Amino acid sequence: MVIKSEDVRFFEEIRLSGSGGQGLITAGIILAKSAVYKGIRVTQTQSYGPESRGGASRADVIMSDTEFFYPEATSFDILLCLTQEACDKYAPNLKEDGILIVDSTLVKNISMINNKIYELPFTNIAHEKLGSILPTNIISLSFLVRKTDIICEKSLKKAIKTTMKARHIDMNLKAMKIGFKLADEYNSED
Amino acid sequence: MTKKNKEKEMVLLQGNQAIAYGALAAGVNFFAGYPITPSTEIAEILSLELPKRGGSFIQMEDEIASISAIIGGSLAGAKTMTATSGPGFSLMQEGIGFARMTETPCVVVNVMRAGPSTGLPTNPSQGDIMQSRWGTHGDSPAIVLYPNSVKESFELTIRAVNLAEKYRTCVVLLSDEVLGHMREAVMLPDLDDVNIVKRIKPNVPPEWYKHYKNNPKYRTPVANFGEGYRFHVTGLAHDELGFPTNKSEEVDEMMDRLDNKIKHHVDDLIQIESFMMDDATTAILAVGITSRAAKAAVLMARKLGKRVGLIRPLTIWPFPNDIIRKYFSEVKTIIVAELNQGQLYLVIKRIMAYKKKRRIVPLLRNDGELITPQQILDVILEGK
Numbered sequence: 401m402v403i404k405s406e407d408v409r410f411f412e413e414i415r416l417s418g419s420g421g422q423g424l425i426t427a428g429i430i431l432a433k434s435a436v437y438k439g440i441r442v443t444q445t446q447s448y449g450p451e452s453r454g455g456a457s458r459a460d461v462i463m464s465d466t467e468f469f470y471p472e473a474t475s476f477d478i479l480l481c482l483t484q485e486a487c488d489k490y491a492p493n494l495k496e497d498g499i500l501i502v503d504s505t506l507v508k509n510i511s512m513i514n515n516k517i518y519e520l521p522f523t524n525i526a527h528e529k530l531g532s533i534l535p536t537n538i539i540s541l542s543f544l545v546r547k548t549d550i551i552c553e554k555s556l557k558k559a560i561k562t563t564m565k566a567r568h569i570d571m572n573l574k575a576m577k578i579g580f581k582l583a584d585e586y587n588s589e590d
Numbered sequence: 591m592t593k594k595n596k597e598k599e600m601v602l603l604q605g606n607q608a609i610a611y612g613a614l615a616a617g618v619n620f621f622a623g624y625p626i627t628p629s630t631e632i633a634e635i636l637s638l639e640l641p642k643r644g645g646s647f648i649q650m651e652d653e654i655a656s657i658s659a660i661i662g663g664s665l666a667g668a669k670t671m672t673a674t675s676g677p678g679f680s681l682m683q684e685g686i687g688f689a690r691m692t693e694t695p696c697v698v699v700n701v702m703r704a705g706p707s708t709g710l711p712t713n714p715s716q717g718d719i720m721q722s723r724w725g726t727h728g729d730s731p732a733i734v735l736y737p738n739s740v741k742e743s744f745e746l747t748i749r750a751v752n753l754a755e756k757y758r759t760c761v762v763l764l765s766d767e768v769l770g771h772m773r774e775a776v777m778l779p780d781l782d783d784v785n786i787v788k789r790i791k792p793n794v795p796p797e798w799y800k801h802y803k804n805n806p807k808y809r810t811p812v813a814n815f816g817e818g819y820r821f822h823v824t825g826l827a828h829d830e831l832g833f834p835t836n837k838s839e840e841v842d843e844m845m846d847r848l849d850n851k852i853k854h855h856v857d858d859l860i861q862i863e864s865f866m867m868d869d870a871t872t873a874i875l876a877v878g879i880t881s882r883a884a885k886a887a888v889l890m891a892r893k894l895g896k897r898v899g900l901i902r903p904l905t906i907w908p909f910p911n912d913i914i915r916k917y918f919s920e921v922k923t924i925i926v927a928e929l930n931q932g933q934l935y936l937v938i939k940r941i942m943a944y945k946k947k948r949r950i951v952p953l954l955r956n957d958g959e960l961i962t963p964q965q966i967l968d969v970i971l972e973g974k
Contacts, residue, residue: 469882
């Protein structure tokens with residue numbers, strides 16, 4: 401339903417989806433903040449249940465170089481799915497040239513779509529390399545950023561530093577580097 | 591963008607954050623509340639920020655106590671606010687009536703979630719459009735504002751505080767779950783540039799002071815408790831000194847004042863946005879978050895060559911009847927889009943009743959999700 405007038409050079413609808421507790425809304429805030437640092441027009445919305453963990457959760461980030469109005473993503477340029485449920489629900493709404501990134505730790509089946517798909521076990525990687533599944537959000541977000549080039553690394557780094565609590569910054573910057581490295585290595589496999 | 595602004599940084603702000611910062615910018619120095627999703631961030635931020643600035647934050651035992659506390663705070667001279675959502679807003683109705691009756695300035699923020707009862711705490715709704723007008727018993731006018739962006743949440747909070755002071759009443763600021771939790775890049779103005787309405791102090795000796803003096807300008811000088819002026823505050827019908835009365839002429843005068851101070855200043859109170867209405871044959875009426883979908887739908891329809899426009903009141907109450915009649919005088923179809931069972935739809939049907947040949951189509955959604963631009967576009971296309 402995108403309104404792309406001729407002068408719009410840049411309009412990206414991004415959805416980060418999974419379940420409550422996976423840090424998707426935090427990731428959405430970091431992504432939106434990074435865009436603000438670059439002077440990009442951005443709106444970030446979210447949907448979650450009343451429980452603090454479990455239940456479907458998602459964060460939408462819309463970026464554009466011109467004014468836009470509707471604050472939720474309806475068809476996606478970039479879709480990140482950290483659960484099977486999210487993938488089943490949202491993958492059909494990818495744009496034709498939209499990119500799907502899934503956490504293969506939890507997403508086992510991807511319905512037939514003709515989109516570019518990146519599959520990596522982000523949750524397992526977080527557990528193995530950082531001893532915690534908490535930074536899964538930052539690893540997958542950093543992977544997304546590097547692969548799509550949607551914002552620069554400097555802005556992402558700054559956004560992580562200003563969003564996370566002081567005691568979590570180091571681990572999340574490590575997670576960012578892991579995400580970037582995964583993206584670079586994924587590239588060489590292509 | 592001016593040069594001065596360019597040097598200022600854009601910040602990513604949440605709707606609720608913007609309301610909290612708007613309150614601080616407007617000079618709110620006392621907040622009493624009972625946190626409730628999806629309004630909690632407002633209380634959370636003010637609990638941190640008010641003490642830093644010499645203000646006070648108090649978490650009360652419930653919403654009735656919260657509104658009572660802000661009325662008391664206001665009578666003592668503070669600029670006061672509380673924030674809640676549907677279930678708490680229901681409990682505050684009694685206090686809202688008391689604030690209107692006692693002409694005590696205060697602001698109640700209601701970040702709407704889906705109801706009835708506890709409903710869907712984390713989903714949006716526009717179910718309190720009518721409650722914000724008629725929720726309290728008796729009959730008195732209301733001032734209710736409803737923004738549609740983070741930037742406007744900041745601006746209308748300041749306006750709500752100012753209007754409360756100016757008109758000596760409880761002003762309601764509506765928001766909703768999506769708007770309250772949405773983040774957008776905004777540039778906040780310098781605090782020096784914010785226009786703040788101050789109370790006019792009485793210049794008569796204390797023994798001549800009348801707290802409820804009828805003033806043709808409706809801006810009566812007001813003393814605060816503790817300043818040496820004596821006045822009585824009661825929810826009972828009262829005379830100019832505030833003492834209970836049941837003399838019909840005094841009651842009549844009081845009720846007229848409550849009514850006229852709003853009715854005679856509709857021009858000052860009304861804010862309305864019209865979007866692509868010049869040649870429109872179909873008009874959408876939407877407020878708050880739904881107006882964002884409507885605006886997107888207008889652009890989609892225009893690309894298909896349809897003459898569609900949008901009318902969005904920022905002041906919901908008093909409802910801009912006359913202005914809307916003018917805008918809608920030439921259109922053939924009016925689509926009223928809202929997240930409830932048809933509250934503004936009834937208003938539009940009533941004010942447009944004098945024109946018989948006019949299609950008025952409700953587009954309602956009650957499942958806790960937003961109306962999408964596509965849904966509105968579908969209704970626009972059906973109508974042709």
